[in-house]
Amino acid sequence: GDSVTQMEGPVTLSEEACLTINCTYTATGYPSLFWYVQYPGEGLQLLLKATKADDKGSNKGFEATYRKETTSFHLEKGSVQVSDSAVYFCALTNTGGFKTIFGAGTRLFVKA
Amino acid sequence: NAGVTQTPKFQVLKTGQSMTLQCAQDMNHEYMSWYRQDPGMGLRLIHYSVGAGITDQGEVPNGYNVSRSTTEDFPLRLLSAAPSQTSVYFCASGTTGYGYTFGSGTRLTVV
Numbered sequence: 007g008d009s010v011t012q013m014e015g016p017v018t019l020s021e022e023a024c025l026t027i028n029c030t031y032t033a034t035g036y037p038s039l040f041w042y043v044q045y046p047g048e049g050l051q052l053l054l055k056a057t058k059a060d061d062k063g064s065n066k067g068f069e070a071t072y073r074k075e076t077t078s079f080h081l082e083k084g085s086v087q088v089s090d091s092a093v094y095f096c097a098l099t100n101t102g103g104f105k106t107i108f109g110a111g112t113r114l115f116v117k118a
Numbered sequence: 119n120a121g122v123t124q125t126p127k128f129q130v131l132k133t134g135q136s137m138t139l140q141c142a143q144d145m146n147h148e149y150m151s152w153y154r155q156d157p158g159m160g161l162r163l164i165h166y167s168v169g170a171g172i173t174d175q176g177e178v179p180n181g182y183n184v185s186r187s188t189t190e191d192f193p194l195r196l197l198s199a200a201p202s203q204t205s206v207y208f209c210a211s212g213t214t215g216y217g218y219t220f221g222s223g224t225r226l227t228v229v
Binding site: 049050051057099105107 | 148160214
């Protein structure tokens with residue numbers, strides 16, 4: 007079945023450091039890929055998405071590129087801020103469908 | 119404000135009690151779903167619906183029922199609460215390819 011694997015956390019960075027959170031997936035067909043962010047005590051918020059191979063999703067300085075050849079969708083940011091501290095979830099939705107499978111989440115701590 | 123509204127935000131149940139978690143959206147999304155979030159396990163899909171009158175099971179449906187009589191509402195029923203159902207429950211709605219809008223969650227404790 008479909009699955010999403012994320013790097014384990016927590017990830018601890020200093021402010022202005024570069025961030026990469028790895029995400030790989032297994033799916034049949036051509037899924038859409040997403041990153042969601044969850045701040046403490048809140049629900050998940052859609053951060054960015056990509057719907058086909060080589061698409062790059064971007065938002066709030068975060069980027070991720072849909073790599074079909076490596077089945078990956080790594081999340082990157084060039085300079086993190088304390089306010090980026092949260093849990094980040096990689097997810098996929100299968101072709102033409104609605105069901106979304108989530109990774110286990112990666113907690114990010116950013117120190118001032 | 120447009121979005122997904124979940125009630126209640128917190129609930130404590132005794133083992134064996136039943137209850138309904140409410141979820142409503144005002145964005146005319148055809149797809150709605152319920153997830154539970156447990157530490158270290160990400161989000162697991164309980165039930166989902168692709169439109170009024172249509173529901174299906176997700177990964178962990180046992181002990182839960184759903185119905186979808188309108189586009190807006192998608193309640194989740196716990197039939198006989200067990201301590202293993204202690205979790206945070208999220209309702210989400212969306213359309214194909216655009217991602218989900220999540221509610222703020224219901225924190226349920228079963229004692």
